[in-house]
Amino acid sequence: MLKNFRIYFLVTIDILLIVAAIISSFYILFGNLSLLISYWWFLPLSIAFFIGTFRNFGLYHWDWQYISIHEVYSLIKAVALSSIFIAVSIMVFGVVNFPFSALIINAVFCFSLVGGLRLAIRIWKESKAVLPISRKDKRILIVGAGDAGEMILSEMLKLPKLGYRPIGFVDDSLNKKGTYIHQFPVLGKCSDLPLIIKDYEVDEVIIAIPTANRQQVRKIVGYCEEAKSRFRIVPGIYELIDGTAHINQIRNVELDDLLRREEVVIDMKEISSFLSGASVLITGAGGSIGSELCRQVARFNPAKIILLGKGENSVFDIENELKKNFPYLMIVTQIADIRDRSRIENIFISERPEVVFHAAAHKHVGLMERNPDEAVLNNILGTRNMVDISDKYNVREFVMISTDKAVNPSSIMGATKRVAEMIIQAKVSQGSKTKYVSVRFGNVLGSRGSVVPIFKRQIAEGGPVTVSHPEAKRYFMTIPEAVQLVIQSAALGKGGEVFILDMGEPVKIYDLAKDLIQLSGLEEGVDIEIKFVGLRPGEKLFEEILTAEEGAEATKHQKIFVASLSEVDTHKLTDHIKILENLAHNGKCAEIKQKLKEIIPTYKETII
Helix, strand or coil: CHHHHHHHHHHHHHHHHHHHHHHHHHHHHHCCCHHHHHCCCHHHHHHHHHHHHHHHCCHHHCCHHHCCHHHHHHHHHHHHHHHHHHHHHHHHCCCCCCCCHHHHHHHHHHHHHHHHHHHHHHHHHHHHCCCCCCCCCEEEEEECCCHHHHHHHHHHHHCHHHCEEEEEEECCCCCCCCCEECCEEEEECHHHHHHHHHHCCCCEEEECCCCCCHHHHHHHHHHHHHCCCEEEECCCHHHCCCCCCCHHHCEECCHHHHCCCCCCCCCHHHHHHHHCCCEEEEECCCCHHHHHHHHHHHCCCCCEEEEEECCHHHHHHHHHHHHHHCCCCEEEEEECCCCCHHHHHHHHHHHCCCEEEECCCCCCHHHHHHCHHHHHHHHHHHHHHHHHHHHHCCCCEEEEECCHHHCCCCCHHHHHHHHHHHHHHHHHHCCCCCEEEEEECCEEECCCCCHHHHHHHHHHCCCCEEECCCCCEECEEEHHHHHHHHHHHHHHCCCCCEEEECCCCCEEHHHHHHHHHHHCCCCECCCECEEECCCCCCCCCECCCCCCCCEEEECCCCCEEEEECCCCCHHHHHHHHHHHHHHHHCCCHHHHHHHHHHHCCCCCCCCC
16 A cells, blocks of 8 residues: 555656656746647656656666666666657657757656656665764774775665764775775775774774785785674675675685685576586585585576485475575485395486486595495495486486595595596496596585584684694585586586596695684684694595596696596406495494595595
8 A cells, every 4th residue: 555655756756856847848948838838748748758667667666775877877868768658659649840959858857857856766765874972882894995885885875774984994095095985984905904904093994805815805804804803794796695795794714715706607598508508416414515416496487496315304304495585496305225225216207307416425534434335325325226226217417526636646536536436437437428527626614524624623623623733725616606517517527437537736624724723813822722633544745636647638628627537447457346235234443444445546545
C-alpha cells in the first residue's frame, strides 16, 4: 500500500514538472502561451509519453538518496526517447507548422527539473548525514582513496549509528594528495601512516584497496603495527560478491591477505559451455576443496550437483549452504565410500553424471605414514573404482585433484596419489571415450590438512608454535584460487593431461608462523615462542611440482601448465595394483612401501 502511494506521489510530482517544462519552453520561445493553447493536445501527449517511458526505465523504483551517474544516464535516455516518440507522433498525424524547436527546449527543461529534484533530495539527505560528535565513535582512517574507499566512507556517513567517525584517507597516488572526497581530505601517502595515526589520534585503519597485492598489504600492515593501531581490510576483488565494497564486508586482516596473489582470470564462456546444463558429481564434497568445488560449479548453472561424501556432517553443511545460495539448483546428496564399488555404481546408474570432480582422498601426510594400508584402499583403489565406473557409464569428463607431493614422493600419501595419476594415464591409453585429467597443486590455505589451523590453535593455547625446520618451504594458494584453476583446467582438457597450477613463489613455514603471530596481535619471542621440531616422517624440506624427467608445456592460460609424463605400462600397473590390494586388505604395511617403491622408482622415504 505504502509502495503504491509512493509511486502515485512521484508520478504526480513528475506530471507537474513536465507541465512546468512545457509551459516554460513555449514562453521562452514565443513570449506568450497563445501557441501552446492552440496545440493544447501537446500537454497530455507529452505527459503520456514521458510518464510511460519513465516507468519503463524504472525511475519510480529508484531510491532518491542513492541517485548516481547510472541513474542520470537512464534519465537522459528516457527524456530523449520520449521526445523522439512525441516528434514521430506529431509527424504521423500530419500536424502542420508545429514548432519542433519547443521539443528540444522542453527536453532540456524536463531533464533539468526531474533530475534536479532528485539530485536535490540526495543533497538534502546527505547534508542531514553529518556525523554527530560522540566520544564513543571510533576515529577511522581509510587507506585507499578509490572506489572502494569512497563506498566505505559513504556508508559510514549514512549509518552514523555504527559509531564510525572518518578522519580522512591516505593514498600513494600523487594526484590525490590534498584532494577531498565528500569533504574528507587525502592526508598523505601510506608511508605517512605512523605519523598520521599519531597526529589524528586514529583508533582504527581500514585498508580499502581490493586490488592490492601481498607486498602492498604487508607494507600497510607493517606501518599500522609500527603505530600500534588496530587495522582491518576490505576483501580482495575476487571475494567481493558484486564487485563493490560494503561496510559489512570489512574483516580482520588474515593470512590470505598477506599472501594475496594476482587475481585469477578465468574464461567464463569456456567454463560455462563445459558445465552449464550438465549433471556434475563431486566426490569428497564436504571437504575443503570439494565444498569449494560445489560453490564454484553452482555458479555455472549445472542441471544438478551430486554431493558424494563419506562424512555426513560436512556434506550436510555444504548441502544447506547451496540450498540457501542457489535455491533453484537441483542438489542430490549421496553418503557413500568411494571404496564401495557396488554402491558407487548404483549412484552412477541412478544419477547419470556427465562430469566428475574427484576430490575424495586421504591427504594427511603423517597419518598416512602410519596407515599405508588405508592410503592404498582409499587413494588408489577408490580412485580406480571412480575411473572404471566413469568409463562404464560414459562420463563426459573426469577430473582428479592431485598434489605436488606426487612428484618424487617422500611420503605414502604422495606415492599413492602418483599411482592414482598413473591409473588415469592407463585408462586414457586404453582408448576410453571419457576425458580424464589430473590437476596438481600444493597446499591450500585454510584446508583441514594445512599448517594454518594448527598454528592458530597453538597460538590460542599460548604456544609454542611448532615448525619443522627454519628453511622448510611450501607452495600455497587460497582455496577459491585453486578451485577456479581446477575448473579452468577441466575446461581446457582434451584427455590424459596432468595439469600443473602456477603456485607462485614458495613460502617459508617459519615466515608463515611469524605472520600468524603478528596478525594475532602478539610478538614472537615475547608473547609466543616458535619451536623447531625437525622434519616428520614423509615430509620434505622443499616441495616440487615436476620431476627431473618431466617437462612443462604452456597452455593458453598463463597459470596452467601441462606435465610431459612418460607412458604407463597398463598391464604391469594392473598387476602391481592387484598385489597392493591384497597387501592392504591384509595390513602388510612394510610390504606396501616396498611395492610402491617398485612402482615409483623416485619414491624415497624421508630420512629423519
